[in-house]
Amino acid sequence: MAGIERVGADAWRDRVARGNVAGLHAAIGPDGTPEVRAVLAGETPRLLAVAAPGGVVPTLVDLLPAGWDEREAADLYGLRFEGHDPHRALVHHPDDRDLWATPVVGSDVHTVPVGPVHAGVIESGHFLFHVVGERVLHVDARLFHKHRGLERHAEGRSPEDAGRVLSRVCAGCAVTNAVAYAAATEDALGRVPGEGTRRVRTLLIELERMWNHLNDVSQICAGVGLAPGTMLFATLKERVQRVCALLTGHRFMFDAVTLASAPGDPGDAAREAMRAELAAVAADAATAARGLLFDTSLRDRTSGPGRIDADAVRELGVVGPAARAAGVAADSRTDAPRLWYPGFAAVVPPTPAGDVAARLEARWVELEQAAGIVGELLSAPLRPDAPADTGTGTGHGVGIAESPRGRTVCTVEIRGGTVRRVHLRTGSYANWPAVAVAGTRAILPDFPLVNKSFELCYACVDR
Amino acid sequence: MLTRLARVRRAVGLERRPPASCAIRLVDAGSCNGCEHELVATGGPHHDLQRYGFAITASPRHADVLLVSGPVTTRMLPALLRAYAAMPEPRLVAALGDCPLGGGVDAHPDEVAGPLERVLPVDIRIPGCPPTPGQIAEGLRVGLAALPPERRPW
Secondary structure, eight states: OOOEEEEOHHHHHHHHHHSOEEEEEEEEOTTSOEEEEEEEOSSSOEEEEEEOGGGEEEOOTTTSSOHHHHHHHHHHHOOEEETOOSOOOSSSOOSOGGGTSOOOOSTTOEEEEEOSSOSSSOOOOEEEEEEETTEEEEEEEEOOTTOOOHHHHHTTSOHHHHHHHHTTSOSTTHHHHHHHHHHHHHHHTTOOOOHHHHHHHHHHHHHHHHHHHHHHHHHHHHHTTOHHHHHHHHHHHHHHHHHHHHHHSSTTOTTSSOSSOOOOOOOHHHHHHHHHHHHHHHHHHHHHHHHHHTOHHHHHHHSSTTOOOHHHHHHHTOOTHHHHTTTOOOOGGGGOTTSOOTTOOOOOOSSOOSSHHHHHHHHHHHHHHHHHHHHHHTTSOOOOOOOOOOOOOOEEEEEEEEETTEEEEEEEEEETTEEEEEEEEOHHHHHHHHHHHHHTTSBGGGHHHHHHHHOOOSHHHHO | OHHHHHHHHHHHTOOOOOOOOEEEEEEESSOOSHHHHHHHHHTSTTTOGGGGTEEEOSOGGGOSEEEEESSOBTTTHHHHHHHHHHSOSSOEEEEESTGGGTOSSOOOGGGBOOSGGGTSOOOEEEOSSSOOHHHHHHHHHHHHHTSOGGGSOO
16 A cells, blocks of 8 residues: 655655655645645655645755646646746646746747647647747647546546546556556555456556557658558557457457456457467568668658657656657566566667657567567466455555556545545656657657657546 | 558458548547547548548638537637638538547536537537447448438538
8 A cells, every 4th residue: 555654845855856756746635735745656656745735835846857747736726836937827728828838039939839629630739839930949738628627527436436437538548547547546445456457457558558559650650641651550550459349349448447357368269369460460560660661761750850868858757668769768567566567678779869760669669579468468368356346445546557658657545435536647748748848859840740759648638 | 561551451342432522620629539549540441431532631621521529628619619610611510429429438517518519510420439430431421421412511
């Protein structure tokens, strides 16, 4: 069970600076005072909290990449972070641009506002580019157009009902989010899933990674107008999603992971057919990737733009393939006692330059790795634990899982069998600030390509 | 690479249809991204939505159909209404997935202005969470064919 330790305002900054912080969020403390909680990652994740009497609390933005966390907490809980000035709205959308965007002034500086509705079939979000000619000086990302208040709506319900509300946060990370929520809830209630359930959850997370990475390669090809690559990887994604549907009854595996259950074994013959099909997809993807490697127009467009190097990764708190593409071998699967990753080691692509090309290569090496894990897990019958009552209880829990976009951290507070606070900080949430910075390291027409090389979700940021 | 794609198309044996013409503009009004993934897949090699004459356009200014996903969040409502206002008449509205139809996601009532028919007239309904590519293609074809001839875009 993840304990919570409450510290005074004087010790708060020092304690946080010494910890491995995996996100901040606001909540209401036991005596009704608002407080800020930090998740400290490690062998046993813990929570550190500081009360915000009168809604005021010292900022952490000079110590760690918590700018968006604090802006969200300020908007949703009315907190003021002393030293984080000026506060720019993140979740709320004031009409006055000065209240949410960074002023950029100078001769010939102009702005290019894009979205929330975009030309392609993609999610809604707004970008304000400050440019001189084609050179991008600064990007203000204004997301949360899709804010559905899902955390607030889940609170006050039983863990099962809260899980149902959260099940539709994001299609691209549906399994990862469900696993992180289940792990957090089980942690809060002092439960540990058995090996069978851990293996099934790991299988589904890696299947989710496979179709997402295939999708992302397809989208990067679309970003440079390479239609054969776009379509070929789209067909490979489709083949994986058809296996997902056979295994779980749903192409995005919605509702496959809940507190009570996980999909059972499809039978030896069906399982072997799925294993063979996924191995074939992985082989086809590897062949196609070799083809793309020698496509000079693709190399030309992807080498260089949107560079986020290892220093920027640490400074901005980047996670997942985008961090590994800069040579930072961080992966929450290396320490995942609630899942099944024996002997797992993080992989970095052969040329970890931190640009679009490196993020493309990261997808290929991770596809191979995911296919290997999936193949192994499908070689034995799936034996999830028998459904059990969640029961009632009280406690704090933290669940961590590696989504196709990086470390996803779910925090749950349960009191008397009711979810009091649930917070989901996904890999996309961690990485969006880096997309805005990467946008300044490319010309304006390359922003869509840079954006696609991260391929972050809007839905699981907005919630 | 191209020959491999040709193989996919032969393997799924897609039927060819006489062409119509219908331009679609999608607005994501708060979806989970499932409907967007499936709409992209509908235009992919396994389903090839284009063979029915459907095209996804970049702008609502030359769209026949406004295809709307998501429960219509309060923050997307102004952009949704602007996209609709930008369309030439006659124009149609189609609800993509359960969310704009009032099902799907269980969102906080303070944050949504939907279901879609509360804010725009809905002509075509494509249920599903999300609808599969086959259901999207079928929903658009059948939904348009069911309209009185003077309302069809062809």
